Amino acid sequence: MQILCFGISHQTANVEVRERFAVPDSALADSLTRLSQVPSVLESVLLSTCNRTEFYIVTHDSQLAIEPLFHSFYGPVEASAFQHLFRLQAVSSIRHLFRVASGLESMVFGETEIFGQVKRAYEAAARLGTTGRILNRLFQKAFHVGKHIRSATAITRGSVSVGSVAVDLARQIFGELKAHKIMILGAGETSERTAWSFQSQGARQLFVSNRSFERATELAEAIGGRAIRFDHWEDEFRDLDILVSSTAAPHAIVTRAKLEPVLRMRRDRPLFIIDLAIPRDVDPAVHQMDGVYVYDLDSLQAIAARTLEARKEEAEACDHMIEKHVQDFEAWLDRIAERAITSAAIECPRT
Amino acid sequence: MNGSDRLWVELALISYLTGFAYSVYLLATKKFLTPGVSFWAICAGFLFTTMFLFDRGHAIGRCPITNRFEVLVFMTWSMVLIYLLIGSTYRLSLMGAFTAPVACALLFFAVALSPNESAVKRIKVNPWLEAHTSFSMVACGAFALACIAGVMFLIQERQLKTRQPSSIFYRLPPITALSVVNSRLLWLGFILFTVGLATGFLIGGHINWLQAVWSILVWCVYGGILIARVRHAMAAKWVATLSIVAFSLLLSTFWGIRFISERPSL
Numbered sequence: 001m002q003i004l005c006f007g008i009s010h011q012t013a014n015v016e017v018r019e020r021f022a023v024p025d026s027a028l029a030d031s032l033t034r035l036s037q038v039p040s041v042l043e044s045v046l047l048s049t050c051n052r053t054e055f056y057i058v059t060h061d062s063q064l065a066i067e068p069l070f071h072s073f074y075g076p077v078e079a080s081a082f083q084h085l086f087r088l089q090a091v092s093s094i095r096h097l098f099r100v101a102s103g104l105e106s107m108v109f110g111e112t113e114i115f116g117q118v119k120r121a122y123e124a125a126a127r128l129g130t131t132g133r134i135l136n137r138l139f140q141k142a143f144h145v146g147k148h149i150r151s152a153t154a155i156t157r158g159s160v161s162v163g164s165v166a167v168d169l170a171r172q173i174f175g176e177l178k179a180h181k182i183m184i185l186g187a188g189e190t191s192e193r194t195a196w197s198f199q200s201q202g203a204r205q206l207f208v209s210n211r212s213f214e215r216a217t218e219l220a221e222a223i224g225g226r227a228i229r230f231d232h233w234e235d236e237f238r239d240l241d242i243l244v245s246s247t248a249a250p251h252a253i254v255t256r257a258k259l260e261p262v263l264r265m266r267r268d269r270p271l272f273i274i275d276l277a278i279p280r281d282v283d284p285a286v287h288q289m290d291g292v293y294v295y296d297l298d299s300l301q302a303i304a305a306r307t308l309e310a311r312k313e314e315a316e317a318c319d320h321m322i323e324k325h326v327q328d329f330e331a332w333l334d335r336i337a338e339r340a341i342t343s344a345a346i347e348c349p350r351t
Numbered sequence: 352m353n354g355s356d357r358l359w360v361e362l363a364l365i366s367y368l369t370g371f372a373y374s375v376y377l378l379a380t381k382k383f384l385t386p387g388v389s390f391w392a393i394c395a396g397f398l399f400t401t402m403f404l405f406d407r408g409h410a411i412g413r414c415p416i417t418n419r420f421e422v423l424v425f426m427t428w429s430m431v432l433i434y435l436l437i438g439s440t441y442r443l444s445l446m447g448a449f450t451a452p453v454a455c456a457l458l459f460f461a462v463a464l465s466p467n468e469s470a471v472k473r474i475k476v477n478p479w480l481e482a483h484t485s486f487s488m489v490a491c492g493a494f495a496l497a498c499i500a501g502v503m504f505l506i507q508e509r510q511l512k513t514r515q516p517s518s519i520f521y522r523l524p525p526i527t528a529l530s531v532v533n534s535r536l537l538w539l540g541f542i543l544f545t546v547g548l549a550t551g552f553l554i555g556g557h558i559n560w561l562q563a564v565w566s567i568l569v570w571c572v573y574g575g576i577l578i579a580r581v582r583h584a585m586a587a588k589w590v591a592t593l594s595i596v597a598f599s600l601l602l603s604t605f606w607g608i609r610f611i612s613e614r615p616s617l
Contacts, residue, residue, distance in 0.1 A: 158521070168521065172507065175525035267583040270527060287512070290586035299514040310518075 001042065001337070002062040003134065005093035006085060007054035010107050013084035020081065021074065023048040028124055031073065036130045040064055043132040045139065047100075047121040049114065051107050056097060058134045062089065094329050097138065098322045101146035103155060110155035110311040115146045133336075138329065145325045152321065153314040158307030162190065162300045163197030165307075166274045169295060170198070170242055173272050177203040180241040184208045185233055187219045190276045190297075191246035198242075199223045209233040211247070237262050241269065246276040252283040259286055266291075274300070359403035360424060360462060366396035367454040374448030378519060389447045393431060396454060400428040416484045423461035427454045429492025433539070437496065437532060449499045479553040486547030487566075491601065493540030494573070498598035500533040501591035508588050530587040533594055534580055541573045572597045 008021050023031050023046060035044045035055065043058035057064075066087060070077050088096050096105070101118045103110045122139040125131045131139070150156050159165045167177075174180050182203050184195045187210040199206060206225030210216035213229055220227040228236060237243075247253060254273065263271070268291055275282040275296040287294040370392030377389075403424055407415035415421045434450045507526040510516045523529075548566055552558075576593045579585035585593075 154518075157518070169511070169516070171525065172516070172520060172523075173511070173526050175528055268586050270587075290588055293511045295514060303514070303516065306515075 001134065002059055002090060003093045003138065003333075004057050004059055004062070004064060004087070004089055005054060005096055006066050006087040007047075007052060008084050008086070009052035009054070009105065011105070012086050017081060017084050018051065018053065021053045021070075022050070023053060028121075029128055032125055032128050032130045034073065035069075036128075038069065043135040044130045045122055045125040045135055047118060049117045052100070052105075054100070056093065056135060056138070058132065091326060091330060094138065095322060095326050097142045098145045098325055101142040102149040102318060102322065103146070104149075104315065104318055104322075108160055109308060110157075110314075111160075112150065112156055115143075115150075118146075119143060134333070137332065141325065141329050145322060148325075149318050149321060153317050155311045155314045155318060158310065160304050160308045160311070161197075162276070162297065162304060163194040165300045165303045166194055166244070166295065167197045167201045169293075169303075170272055171201070173270050173293065174241060177201055179205070181205045181236075181239055182207065182242040182244065183228075183233065183236060183240050184219065184225070185243060185245040185281070186210055186247035186277065187212075187215045188246045188248075188276075191244050192219055194244050194274065194276065195219065195223050195225075198244075199225075207236060234258075238265050240271065242272045242274070244274045244276065245281040247281055249277070249281055250279065252281060254282040254286060256283055256285045256289065259289065259292065263289065263291070276300075356403055356407060357462075359399045359406065360458060363396040363399035363403070363424075363427075364455060364458040364462065366392045366399060367451045367458065370396065370447060371451035371455055374451065378448070378522070389451065393434070393447050393451055393454070396451075397428065397431045397435065400424055400431070400458075404428060414481045414485050416488060420461050422488065423457050425488045426491050426495070427457040427461075429489040430454065430457075430495040431492075432489075433492050433496050433536070437536065449503060450496065453495060453499060477554060479550050479555070483547050483551040483554060486543050486550060488547075490540045490543035490547055493536050493543060494594070494598050494601060497533050497536035497540060497594045500529050500536060501594040504529040504533060504587065504591040505595075508591070526587075530591070533587075533591055534577075537573060537577055537580070537590075537594055541570075541577055544570060544573065569597070569601055572600065 008018060010018065013021075028046060028048070032044060032046055035041055035046065035057070040059045040061040041057050041064075042060065045056040047054045047056070066085060067077075067082060070082070070085075097118075099105045101115055103112060103114050106114050118139070122131070122135075126136070159168050170177060170180075177198060180203065182195075182198055182205060184191050184206065187208055195206060195208070204224070206220070206223050207228050208216045208220040208223070208225050209228040209230050209232075210219070211230050213227060216227040216230075219225075243254070245254065259271075270291045270293065273282050273286065273292065273294045275294060278297065280296055282294050282296070284294070284296075286292055370389040373388045373392065404415050404421075407421060411417065416425050431450065431454055434447065503523055504526060507520065507523055507529060510520045511526065524532075548570055551563070551566065572593075576585075576590060576597065580590050
């Protein structure tokens with residue numbers, strides 16, 4: 001018996017190809033049933049996410065041809081598509097699953113969403129009865145490895161997107177964000193994403209101001225905030241805790257001269273300004289003021305890049321840990337194979 | 352100091368060292384688990400200093416602040432007591448990592464610099480003197496912790512201003528929480544110190560004017576910081592800085608203070 005893993009991922013194919021082979025949740029049960037009907041397939045799990053479609057099977061046939069299987073699955077598949085396929089056998093497939101579950105094969109190194117996706121893929125297969133002794137054990141082991149890697153290393157630590165870096169900084173300044181007043185100035189794509197990051201982390205006092213009041217209202221309604229006319233945004237400055245600025249203004253709209261009288265009235269409450277605009281909305285000299293922290297796009301991206309780098313520095317430690325788990329699983333596979341041979345040898349003379 | 356006394360203090364020193372070492376290990380290895388070991392080590396250290404103070408107090412029949420050794424142990428005890436009360440209230444678990452080394456340093460100075468000081472037994476105890484020294488020492492503990500909160504604040508502030516937050520940045524409490532804790536500890540210390548100062552004038556007998564003037568000077572410095580804080584005339588960064596400066600002043604002149612053991616018998 002052999003564990004086989006094949007499919008495509010963001011490392012082997014672009015998004016058009018991945019879309020072609022993706023299996024939506026609604027088709028998962030049908031796909032698994034069809035896969036289990038292939039004569040040489042004994043056990044199967046199908047993992048399909050936006051970044052990968054992977055088949056994990058246990059088969060008697062180590063030379064199992066994938067192409068006919070894909071044709072039967074997806075209909076006629078153009079020959080060029082097969083160059084994007086990867087195929088891993090035995091120990092390589094075990095290692096691959098452990099790496100996938102740990103987030104080491106993810107597009108954003110160390111991300112944790114994949115762990116839940118692997119879990120859901122396994123649970124769906126287990127419900128349909130397409131898993132057996134080997135895949136049950138393999139996936140349980142993969143979940144254990146994923147948890148171990150996450151807790152024992154720093155691969156999931158920190159944020160790797162501009163929005164989440166901004167939220168993390170805000171939390172290190174203010175603590176809980178619920179009671180703090182946040183203004184989104186300019187309702188462009190980047191500030192909208194940042195607004196959603198704040199909203200998802202518990203921010204409840206969100207204000208949106210934009211040159212187009214309709215657009216401000218639209219975004220404010222979506223994130224559960226309040227729209228403010230662009231002419232009036234400065235009136236709110238005194239009570240603000242966080243300003244996310246991303247206007248198309250050709251010059252700085254927040255300057256030291258403008259802030260100084262406001263800060264006097266704020267009674268030394270800190271002010272966090274996230275300047276996502278190009279050209280910048282905030283005069284860099286503002287950052288020198290006591291209690292004011294200004295982060296522009298470059299500084300946020302630099303923090304995100306450093307975090308990602310720090311995560312990647314953990315890769316060697318992760319590989320080392322995974323190798324140990326792979327060896328453990330291999331040893332278990334050898335033991336059950338030996339037992340099967342012994343049983344067969346005992347059975348033979350009787351028959 | 353008898354053998355049992357020394358044992359309690361040494362055990363406390365080992366406990367605080369363990370707590371500090373474990374916090375450093377967690378930070379160095381970036382294993383940011385709940386610092387439970389550090390917390391319990393600090394609790395053990397607190398228990399051992401309590402045992403020392405209890406034994407010594409029982410032996411001399413009064414509050415054990417009669418010599419430098421006892422004063423240092425009492426100050427450590429006060430600081431850790433306030434950490435245990437304030438730290439858990441504000442969930443400033445990592446404050447333990449900063450409190451433990453200060454506790455270690457104070458106890459080390461106690462053991463290393465005052466090894467053979469014996470307890471001073473008084474036949475007659477003046478309650479005003481007892482109140483004066485106790486309140487003043489607990490106030491020192493609060494000021495020590497305000498200083499620690501100030502250090503933590505400045506670490507956070509620097510990382511925010513340089514825009515290069517390191518891994519410790521995300522483990523320290525939010526800068527606003529540190530500012531609030533710093534202010535409250537300054538208030539607590541100031542109130543206790545005021546009571547200590549007031550009761551000092553009720554002791555009677557000879558007044559050590561050098562000590563009195565020095566105490567009033569310290570009281571004025573802390574009072575000035577708090578007035579500036581209340582009137583919002585000073586940024587949180589400067590309050591944090593001054594709470595460190597003021598405590599350093601307190602410590603640097605510590606050896607110059609004449610303790611109650613050196614006062615004429617009452």
